[in-house]
Amino acid sequence: MKSNKNRFWIGFDLGGTKMLAGVFNSRLRLVAAERKRTRTDEGARSGVDRMIGLIHEALAAAKVTPRQLGGIGIGTPGPLDLEKGVLLFAPNLGWKNVPLRKRLQAEFGCAVAVANDVDAGTYGEYVGGAARGARSVLGVFPGTGIGGGFVYEGGLVRGRTQSCMEIGHMKVVPRGRLCGCGKRGCLETVASRLAISAEAAMAVYRGEAPVLAKLAGTDLAKIRSRSLADAIKGGDRVVENIVRRAASFIGLAVANTVNLLAPDMVILGGGLIEAMPKLFLEEVRLAADDQVMDAFRRTFKLVAAELGDNAAITGAAALAARAADEA
Amino acid sequence: MKSNKNRFWIGFDLGGTKMLAGVFNSRLRLVAAERKRTRTDEGARSGVDRMIGLIHEALAAAKVTPRQLGGIGIGTPGPLDLEKGVLLFAPNLGWKNVPLRKRLQAEFGCAVAVANDVDAGTYGEYVGGAARGARSVLGVFPGTGIGGGFVYEGGLVRGRTQSCMEIGHMKVVPRGRLCGCGKRGCLETVASRLAISAEAAMAVYRGEAPVLAKLAGTDLAKIRSRSLADAIKGGDRVVENIVRRAASFIGLAVANTVNLLAPDMVILGGGLIEAMPKLFLEEVRLAADDQVMDAFRRTFKLVAAELGDNAAITGAAALAARAADEA
Numbered sequence: 194m195k196s197n198k199n200r201f202w203i204g205f206d207l208g209g210t211k212m213l214a215g216v217f218n219s220r221l222r223l224v225a226a227e228r229k230r231t232r233t234d235e236g237a238r239s240g241v242d243r244m245i246g247l248i249h250e251a252l253a254a255a256k257v258t259p260r261q262l263g264g265i266g267i268g269t270p271g272p273l274d275l276e277k278g279v280l281l282f283a284p285n286l287g288w289k290n291v292p293l294r295k296r297l298q299a300e301f302g303c304a305v306a307v308a309n310d311v312d313a314g315t316y317g318e319y320v321g322g323a324a325r326g327a328r329s330v331l332g333v334f335p336g337t338g339i340g341g342g343f344v345y346e347g348g349l350v351r352g353r354t355q356s357c358m359e360i361g362h363m364k365v366v367p368r369g370r371l372c373g374c375g376k377r378g379c380l381e382t383v384a385s386r387l388a389i390s391a392e393a394a395m396a397v398y399r400g401e402a403p404v405l406a407k408l409a410g411t412d413l414a415k416i417r418s419r420s421l422a423d424a425i426k427g428g429d430r431v432v433e434n435i436v437r438r439a440a441s442f443i444g445l446a447v448a449n450t451v452n453l454l455a456p457d458m459v460i461l462g463g464g465l466i467e468a469m470p471k472l473f474l475e476e477v478r479l480a481a482d483d484q485v486m487d488a489f490r491r492t493f494k495l496v497a498a499e500l501g502d503n504a505a506i507t508g509a510a511a512l513a514a515r516a517a518d519e520a
Numbered sequence: 521m522k523s524n525k526n527r528f529w530i531g532f533d534l535g536g537t538k539m540l541a542g543v544f545n546s547r548l549r550l551v552a553a554e555r556k557r558t559r560t561d562e563g564a565r566s567g568v569d570r571m572i573g574l575i576h577e578a579l580a581a582a583k584v585t586p587r588q589l590g591g592i593g594i595g596t597p598g599p600l601d602l603e604k605g606v607l608l609f610a611p612n613l614g615w616k617n618v619p620l621r622k623r624l625q626a627e628f629g630c631a632v633a634v635a636n637d638v639d640a641g642t643y644g645e646y647v648g649g650a651a652r653g654a655r656s657v658l659g660v661f662p663g664t665g666i667g668g669g670f671v672y673e674g675g676l677v678r679g680r681t682q683s684c685m686e687i688g689h690m691k692v693v694p695r696g697r698l699c700g701c702g703k704r705g706c707l708e709t710v711a712s713r714l715a716i717s718a719e720a721a722m723a724v725y726r727g728e729a730p731v732l733a734k735l736a737g738t739d740l741a742k743i744r745s746r747s748l749a750d751a752i753k754g755g756d757r758v759v760e761n762i763v764r765r766a767a768s769f770i771g772l773a774v775a776n777t778v779n780l781l782a783p784d785m786v787i788l789g790g791g792l793i794e795a796m797p798k799l800f801l802e803e804v805r806l807a808a809d810d811q812v813m814d815a816f817r818r819t820f821k822l823v824a825a826e827l828g829d830n831a832a833i834t835g836a837a838a839l840a841a842r843a844a845d846e847a
Binding site (some may be wrong): 272326329338341343345350351352353355357358359360362363365366367374375376381445448449450452453454455457484486487489492 | 599655656668670672677678679680682684685686687689690691692693701703742772775776777779780781782784799803811813814815819
């Protein structure tokens with residue numbers, strides 16, 4: 194095993210709309226980062242070429258050569274084969290069976306770790322963000338869907354070959370709405386940004402949300418976290434109620450998960466939380482305290498994520514360093 | 521650290537109706553076991569005296585002296601302070617703040633580990649029962665309540681000072697029945713033996729379960745797992761439907777938990793399962809497969825526990841040995 198001292202690490206976040214590459218030093222401090230828009234019109238092969246190009250740009254910005262790299266960590270949505278380092282399917286990109294580890298290893302000659310993006314984000318908050326020093330951390334990131342991650346005694350809890358902590362698919366409404374996963378009544382169907390936007394669009398249509406009507410109209414694709422927050426600030430009480438109800442479902446799912454895993458810390462992250470941290474923390478805390486077993490009340494801190502866009506690259510880099518340590 | 525070779529271990533199961541002490545050799549094979557009825561009319565002090573007496577009896581039966589003991593592991597219901605080895609509260613026994621570790625250490629001069637009884641049972645099945653060799657195991661034990669345990673990469677997942685995996689308190693019925701924990705709609709309220717017995721007693725009262733009427737009548741305290749199984753065998757279809765519905769709620773909770781933790785193996789244990797293994801495995805599997813995310817279908821084995829009454833003592837002894845290894 195080579196020492197990890199004086200080596201650099203790449204943390205990479207492959208998102209549906211952008212990709213982000215960060216160069217981290219041996220103490221996992223971010224030295225430089227570069228970003229590009231993700232192009233959904235190109236295939237996986239040229240997509241990975243663009244990833245490679247972005248890493249080279251970040252290395253150049255950091256004045257680090259590929260030979261100084263200890264490893265690369267990649268956070269990505271969609272199902273992964275963690276053992277083989279293969280991205281099995283990325284619906285937003287239209288990619289299938291992409292051998293990320295193989296391609297990047299061939300280019301950079303170093304170890305490559307892959308991780309679910311929410312796992313990477315949770316781990317990032319654990320190593321360098323809001324959950325530093327916790328023994329166990331539940332991360333919940335509401336977005337288009339709702340992802341979860343769980344760090345226990347220093348490591349991410351994962352399945353044998355795939356990530357887990359699919360808190361967004363906990364059933365919270367019997368015979369509820371159909372979910373993207375094919376089941377009914379999942380948390381995502383009532384509390385994701387998409388679910389909130391759909392409900393807000395109905396309110397706009399009914400004339401109950403005049404501020405949001407001006408900001409975004411009835412097209413739910415245009416109702417973003419920012420516009421929801423602005424509508425609430427502008428006085429759309431109906432929108433506020435919609436968001437609070439969604440947050441309270443998240444609190445219920447958090448309570449169920451705390452009953453199972455007794456984390457020290459629960460972290461809420463993602464665009465919705467960044468846009469409305471106070472409202473979300475308040476409502477999730479209220480519902481979680483109401484639903485969690487008495488034995489677990491006040492045993493966990495509920496906080497907002499701190500690292501924003503840098504959470505996933507920080508976690509991905511740290512996972513690469515950890516994998517190298519264990520190799 | 522002393523070598524664990526040639527040392528013996530006590531596994532102790534402190535139940536509401538009986539206590540069981542097993543002597544295990546260095547390879548964690550059961551050498552001898554003794555049992556006593558638990559007396560609920562005596563205080564904690566003389567209760568612990570009886571525990572000590574039972575351990576001495578088991579040691580004598582195994583021809584092992586206290587000096588040969590590597591450690592003692594105790595599985596017990598009720599909230600524990602795992603760090604301090606204190607049983608905080610055992611409702612069935614009326615015990616409060618019992619310093620189990622301190623008392624037993626004073627008597628036997630060896631390390632004492634305490635564990636939740638369901639954790640101990642799950643761990644027992646992992647080290648010597650149905651879940652041998654699994655990477656991660658979810659144990660579900662329906663009884664008066666419904667307990668859970670989770671083994672991940674060799675160790676039990678626990679809170680900082682207390683056990684967790686309270687799958688019996690996952691909310692499965694919004695605005696459902698009041699639970700013993702003070703919340704509503706917990707899995708226990710629809711799927712524990714107590715919940716099943718209450719529903720079966722109603723069926724008896726309505727004249728819909730003639731076989732169970734003869735076996736047990738309408739007193740739910742008399743409707744045990746065995747009588748439910750016999751009523752079903754005797755043709756009480758209503759009782760069968762009641763049990764199947766309960767099992768399918770357990771399957772739903774298993775699915776939610778598999779989505780979170782992706783275990784390799786899910787183990788069902790306890791008296792209900794022992795009395796009706798086929799029916800329970802069938803119905804839990806059906807509901808779990810129906811509700812789990814596609815990515816996790818067929819990723820886990822669902823099996824019945826193998827060790828019966830010996831699960832908790834086996835796990836408790838193994839936890840004592842593990843704690844000694846790590847000390």
